[in-house]
Amino acid sequence: MSNVTMTVNGREVSGEVEDRTLLVQFLRENLGLTGTHVGCDTSQCGACVVHVDGRAVKSCTMLAVQAEDSAVTTIEGVAKGDELHPVQAAFREHHGLQCGYCTPGMIMTAIDMIRRHDGDLDEKTVRHDLEGNICRCTGYQNIVKAILAANEEMSGMREAAE
Amino acid sequence: MYSTTYHRVSSVDEAVKLLGDCDEAALLSGGQTLLPTMKARLAAPSDLIDLGRIDALKGISVDGRSVKIGAGTTHAEIHASKEIAAVCPGLHEMTGVLGDPAVRHMGTLGGSLANNDPAADYPAAILALDATIHTSKREIEAGQFLVGLFETALEDDEIITAVSFEAPERSGYEKFRNPASRYAMCGVFVAKSAETVRVGVTGAGGDGAFRWEAAEEALAQRFEASALEGLSLDPSEMLGDLHGSPEYRANLVRVMAKRALAKA
Numbered sequence A: 001m002s003n004v005t006m007t008v009n010g011r012e013v014s015g016e017v018e019d020r021t022l023l024v025q026f027l028r029e030n031l032g033l034t035g036t037h038v039g040c041d042t043s044q045c046g047a048c049v050v051h052v053d054g055r056a057v058k059s060c061t062m063l064a065v066q067a068e069d070s071a072v073t074t075i076e077g078v079a080k081g082d083e084l085h086p087v088q089a090a091f092r093e094h095h096g097l098q099c100g101y102c103t104p105g106m107i108m109t110a111i112d113m114i115r116r117h118d119g120d121l122d123e124k125t126v127r128h129d130l131e132g133n134i135c136r137c138t139g140y141q142n143i144v145k146a147i148l149a150a151n152e153e154m155s156g157m158r159e160a161a162e
Numbered sequence B: 001m002y003s004t005t006y007h008r009v010s011s012v013d014e015a016v017k018l019l020g021d022c023d024e025a026a027l028l029s030g031g032q033t034l035l036p037t038m039k040a041r042l043a044a045p046s047d048l049i050d051l052g053r054i055d056a057l058k059g060i061s062v063d064g065r066s067v068k069i070g071a072g073t074t075h076a077e078i079h080a081s082k083e084i085a086a087v088c089p090g091l092h093e094m095t096g097v098l099g100d101p102a103v104r105h106m107g108t109l110g111g112s113l114a115n116n117d118p119a120a121d122y123p124a125a126i127l128a129l130d131a132t133i134h135t136s137k138r139e140i141e142a143g144q145f146l147v148g149l150f151e152t153a154l155e156d157d158e159i160i161t162a163v164s165f166e167a168p169e170r171s172g173y174e175k176f177r178n179p180a181s182r183y184a185m186c187g188v189f190v191a192k193s194a195e196t197v198r199v200g201v202t203g204a205g206g207d208g209a210f211r212w213e214a215a216e217e218a219l220a221q222r223f224e225a226s227a228l229e230g231l232s233l234d235p236s237e238m239l240g241d242l243h244g245s246p247e248y249r250a251n252l253v254r255v256m257a258k259r260a261l262a263k264a
C-alpha cells in the first residue's frame, strides 16, 4: 500500500491505495468522480482520458502512485460553476453524443487538442487526433463538428482577450 | 493486474541497484506497453521501478547534425521539438503517427526500444538512422541492439539511457497501419546521407525490423521511387498473420518505401 497525494480539479486530495491501483480507479472509487469512464481493458478506447499536468493521458494506463504531486483535471473540473466549458457547450449544441459513454474522454481529448494546435485545427487534424478515442454511436461526424466549432469559439475568445 | 510493489527512483544507478535487489522487477517508463500487459495478466513483475522522474533520462540535444535523445523523452516531446523537425523530418513525422495523442504524452523512446515490438515504429528509424543506443553499461549499434521479436541485446540489469545519431541529409517515414491496433503492418524509414542510403523496415519482417539492402543500393544510385521498380522481397522472410499474408506484406514494403521516399 502507498499513500498518494495529488491535486484533482484544484483540490488537494490524498488516499491509501494499493500500488497496482490505476489512476482511473483512484478517481472513481476513492474520490467518487465517476465522470471518467472505463470502456475497454486494452488502453485503446479513450473513455478514461483526463489531464495530468496539462496533458491528455489515459487514466487506465497510469498508476495512481505515478500521479503523486501532479495536477489532475477530470471532466468534473472543466466547467466554471453552471457555465459549461466551450467544448462541452459545443458538444451539446452540435449533438456530439448519443449514449454519452465516450463523451468525457472525447471532451478531455478535444480540450487538449485545441490547446496543442493553438487554434490551428482542420477536419483532417481533428480526425487524426481522435485516433485514441472510440465512439460506437455517432459515427464521429458531429463530434468533429463540435470540436471545430469549439475551436472557433475559443480562438475568438482568445483574440478578444488580447 | 496482479499485485506489485512500486518504487520511484531519482537516478539510473539507484534503478540498477534495485533491479539487482528485487526478485522479478520491471522498469516502468511511460507504462503504455507494460501496464496494458500487466492489466491483461501477461506480465506480473514483483516490483515496478519507475524511471519517470529521472531528469537525466530526459531531453533532446541537437548540436549541428548530432542528435542525442534521452531514453525517457516522450514521443510527444520528440514530435514537438522544432530542432528535430528541422534536422530529421522523418523522425518528426514518425513520432506524430505513433499511437494516439494520449499514448504519445506518456510513452517513451527507451520503453519502445526495450520492448522491440515487431510492429513498433522506432526500430525502423534506429536502423535507418544508424543510431547508437546508450545504456547504463555500454554503447550498442542499432543493428546489434535489435535481436529478434520482442528481443534486444539488453542484459537483465541494463537500462537504456539515450539514443544518438547523425541526422541524415534527407529522411522520410511512411506507415501502413493495422486498421484495428494502428500499429505498423509495415513502416519504412528512409535516410539519405552524403554517400549512403539506409532503409529500415518494421512490421513486416519475420524476425522483426530489418534493413532492405537491395533498396539501399538502388537508391544510392538514384534517390527516387522509380529506382525501386523491379525490386522485390522474399515472402518467406516476411511476417504472415490474420491481418496480411507474407506476400501482401512483401508488396507493402515496396509501396511504403516509395511513399516514404516521396516525403524525404
Ligand SMILES: Cc1cc2nc3c(=O)[nH]c(=O)nc-3n(C[C@H](O)[C@H](O)[C@H](O)COP(=O)(O)OP(=O)(O)OC[C@H]3O[C@@H](n4cnc5c(N)ncnc54)[C@H](O)[C@@H]3O)c2cc1C
Residues within 6 Å of the ligand: A042, A043, A044, B026, B027, B028, B029, B030, B031, B032, B033, B034, B035, B036, B051, B071, B072, B097, B098, B099, B100, B103, B106, B107, B108, B109, B110, B111, B112, B113, B114, B115, B119, B120, B121, B122, B154, B158, B159, B160, B161, B181, B182, B183, B184
Ligand atoms: C493504444 C496504444 C497504441 C499504440 N500504438 C503504437 C504504435 O502505433 N507504434 C508504436 O511503436 N507503439 C505504439 N504503442 C506503444 C507505445 O509506443 C509505448 O509507449 C512504447 O512501446 C513503450 O514505451 P513506454 O515508455 O510506455 O514503456 P513501458 O511500457 O513503461 O515499458 C516497456 C518495456 O520497456 C522496459 N523499459 C522501459 N524503459 C526502459 C529503459 N530505459 N531501459 C530498459 N528497459 C526499459 C520496461 O521494463 C518494459 O518491459 C501503442 C500503445 C498503446 C497503448
